[in-house]
Amino acid sequence: MRILKKIFSKSRSLEDGIFFDAIEKILGFTPKDIHHYKKAFTHRSSNRMSSEGKPINYERLEFLGDAMLSSVIAAHLFNKAPDGDEGYLTKMRSKIVSREHLNELGKDLNLIKFIESKVPVNHFGENIHGNIFESLVGAIYLDRGYEYCEKFIQKRVIIPYVDISKLEGKVISYKSLVIEWCQKEKKIFHYDIFEDNGIDGERLFGVKLSIDNKVIAKARATSKKKAEEKASQRAYFAFQEKMDKK
Incomplete structure (x- = not known):
């Protein structure tokens, strides 16, 4: 060699x-x-x-x-x-x-x-x-x-x-966890997306995650996907006890 x-x-x-x-x-x-x-x-x-x-x-x-x-x-x-x-x-x-x-x-x-x-x-x-x-x-x-x-x-x-x-125990997608839980519990969920210029002209996307017509979490990020994931993570921690139940 x-x-x-x-x-x-x-x-x-x-x-x-x-x-x-x-x-x-x-x-x-x-x-x-x-x-x-x-x-x-x-x-x-x-x-x-x-x-x-x-x-x-x-x-x-x-x-x-x-x-x-x-x-x-x-x-x-x-x-x-x-x-x-x-x-x-x-x-x-x-x-x-x-x-x-x-x-x-x-x-x-x-x-x-x-x-x-x-x-x-x-x-x-x-x-x-x-x-x-x-x-x-x-x-x-x-x-x-x-x-x-x-x-x-x-x-x-x-x-x-x-x-x-x-x-x-590793979570790779909080959004998937939230959606799976909502579907299993027959809850209505949706992500409302809006745009925001943010700081120094950097474009940010804002997301509101609602479950059963109640806003559960909000988040901003540089892409829609990241904002949805961040909002989902916050929602997960809000409902973690219920979501983690078998």
Whole structure:
């Protein structure tokens, strides 16, 4: 493997050699084809094209990586939670591969520093971190196959982050909890959304969550989705005792 690395370093630019070393440290093994990993960090704004005229970016790898993550995590949960039914296993997998968690994984590895883009890094949303983590997993699968992909996910996701007992109590969507509870208790709920310019001209969205025609919680955030989630979290804490009852 060291011979492969030396050959690569001599046949490529210094920049590619540095990239090779950095990726090798993250992976914990030597890549065979570094081009998969270069592609994993290529944003569509770079407008790169193959010799066949096809776009070169990480989006297809992101799709593949998402599938690989789900597969490996599903197998792990199947083995570690033998009493869990389909619904339980699905919820647990969703908590592990939630967008929030994938973003954290991407940030922990500082993957954003590798991205090739014509868009300034500070213009990207939070999800860029999770997207390129998934594309990296996809690149590993293409480069070294399922076994190496599984080992990487075990090392970087399952061993440091997956504690089934802690995950059972983790909430990934307060809005889903509120809606599920309202439907179960046959309560009428709705989110009323309005716009607000907020501070220093920053656009904010305000949300009022009503249950049985009574306003239960209000929240503001920079997107409708975030405002709804924040209002739902406040509603959850207001009704936590009732919602947590089996």
